[in-house]
Amino acid sequence: MIIEPRTRGFICLTSHPTGCEQNVKDQIAYVQSKGKIEGAKKVLVIGASTGFGLASRITSAFGSDAATIGVFFDKPATEGKPGSPGFYNTAAFEKEATKAGLYAKSINGDAFSNEIKEQVVNLIKQDLGQIDLVIYSLASPVRTHPVSGKRFKSVLKPIGEVFTNKTVDFHTGKVSEISINPAEGDDVANTVTVMGGEDWKMWIDALQAENLLSEGATTVAYSYIGPEVTKPVYRNGTIGAAKDDLEATAFSISEALKSIGGKAYVSVNKALVTQASSAIPVIPLYISLLYKIMKAKGIHEGCIEQIQRLYSERLFGGDVALDEKGRIRVDDWEMREDVQAEIAELWQKATTENLSEIGDLEGYSKEFFKLFGFKVDGVDYDAQVNEVVTIPSIQ
């Protein structure tokens, strides 16, 4: 079939298998161009099909020749109906990994559930014995708790008071003001239950209980801080409370891993266009200004550049370099004083009329479509494509 983008707000309902495959190939080529990393050899990535998790899986496999198991929650294609991008990404990843002689298996299902944890435990026992590195990169709006069976929903709201600021509809370029009402009831607790550290700890406990983590095993989860302008809705908001919880969980996991000389880290990453971040009000305007400034300074990075740097210069680079709160920082270039000073200035000025000039709205929009395999250089979108793609290890 011929597949075209069909968007509804910040989601795209279709995705393109050839474009997704090309994205994966481009990321692999980038990692290979940077040379080998003396890193982990057996890697589990939870949230492995898009964004930072996919970049982590690619960097592990093609930077360090690692065997990888990837867990994600994606929709397979059916005849006439494209699958979700993570499904196509993973199909492409497995194909390339197999070509390169690398072990790669994938599990598609709810990572929050006991069943999926059990499947992963069995797969490790059967194929890899033990894991050296666990990347935790889930971004989900909901979680069904495995003990209570209760379904929790996360929200993106400020805490305490109404937050009013500028935002942009990145499809139309219209800059407008929005007001977001503060969290109420159980909003904060629910968001912490979905995006906090409890599930990360449950994964590590499940692996450790079966002795599936090797001596010195490391685990890393991803966090975000960001600038003043997004603070009320991000870091000081409901999602920030979840990130505080995630960051605190790193210490309790490190404590639990002491017996095997292991360590848990949180890496604070840069703001990037992903499916998760497009959904957060105000952030798209910030990102479009940020991209413009970082590109002009020659310090722009995407997911793959971020993770390649995280691995080569921090995790496996001899100096993990933690901040005062014990976190790895690869948002260091985003948070540079000169970058943030320019953001603050442009933020005041940004309007519908000037955003395409002072911001990188075009770059934002292109990145958004690229997430779904559209607008990828070198892909012929007029060509017929087979939408029903399978992931080799999932039959």
Ligand SMILES: NC(=O)c1ccc[n+]([C@@H]2O[C@H](COP(=O)([O-])OP(=O)(O)OC[C@H]3O[C@@H](n4cnc5c(N)ncnc54)[C@H](O)[C@@H]3O)[C@@H](O)[C@H]2O)c1
């Ligand atoms: N995007 C950013 O700007 C940014 C910046 C810093 C940190 N982070 C953090 O990085 C992490 C990953 O975010 P992302 O932006 O790469 O998100 P993403 O939406 O691109 O990826 C999320 C992944 O989680 C998987 N997933 C979601 N729910 C699942 C479930 N129930 N079971 C199994 N898999 C599930 C998806 O399939 C996908 O592989 C998050 O913790 C996020 O907060 C993001």
